[in-house]
Amino acid sequence: MRRIGISARLDTISGRDEQRDALDARWAPLLWDLGYVPLSLSSGVSDVTAYLEALNLNGFILSGGNDIGSAHARDRLEKGVLDYSLERGLPVLGVCRGMQFINVYCGGSLVEVSGHVATRHNLVGRWAKEHGFGNVNSYHSQAILEETLSGDLVSLAESEDGIVEALLHKALPWLGIMWHPEREKVPSESDLALLKNHFLGE
Incomplete structure (x- = not known):
């Protein structure tokens, strides 16, 4: 079974003097039922490359939560994941913040946006239509526009108000x-x- 590492949100717990890597529990059964072994990644490991080598994973999901720059240990982990994946040609799926992190890593930027938190909207574009993506959930206050998209990436789908909703690297999986x-x-x-298909390379 292919092993998929998932980055987690980094939460500071008031009154407990601790930080927690927190991952939505729904990720595990979703991936397991598709035939993958889901493994939550820890942000506190100092040598990210050695950590990832020891885990010997087949791909990664950069999950949602935390604005980029607000959780430095998580940013460092995810940068290490992308460095590692770049060198080895491993598949990465960025979800919400994870997609934004891929864009920033590749030299793009973000803008503030309204009307995209705790709502749903329709996707437009040929890719969305061909793959059956219509109405999707939305939980973000920052966004990528065509003009802030990295030159290494291509937009696959947008919302009706012009926000990039799906992207693909031009050379990497x-x-x-x-x-x-x-x-x-x-x-x-x-x-x-x-x-299923992204991590199988299909």
Whole structure:
């Protein structure tokens, strides 16, 4: 079974003097039912490359949560994941913040946006139509526009107000989506196909 590492949100717990790597529990059954072994990544390991080599993973998901720059240990971990994946040609799926992190890593930038938190919207574009992506959830206050998209990436789908909602690296097996498959009560067939095929290289 292919082993997929998933980055987690980094939470500071008030009154307990601790930080926690927190991952939505719905990711594990979603990936397990697709035939993958899900492994949550820890942000506190100092030598990220040695850590990832020891885990010997087949691919990565950069999950949602934390604005970029607000959780430095997580930023460092995810940069290490992309460095590692770049060198080895491993597949990466960025979800929400994870997609944004891929864009920033590749030299793009973000803008503030309204109307995209705790709502749903329709996707437009040929890729979305061909793969059955229509109405998706949305939980982000920062966004990527065509003009802030890295030159290494290509937009696959947009919302009706022009926000990039899915992207692909031009040379690497890195895919990004702004919606959360794990938050749907019943995962869509399109999301399941995307998760399965991306890590199989199909």
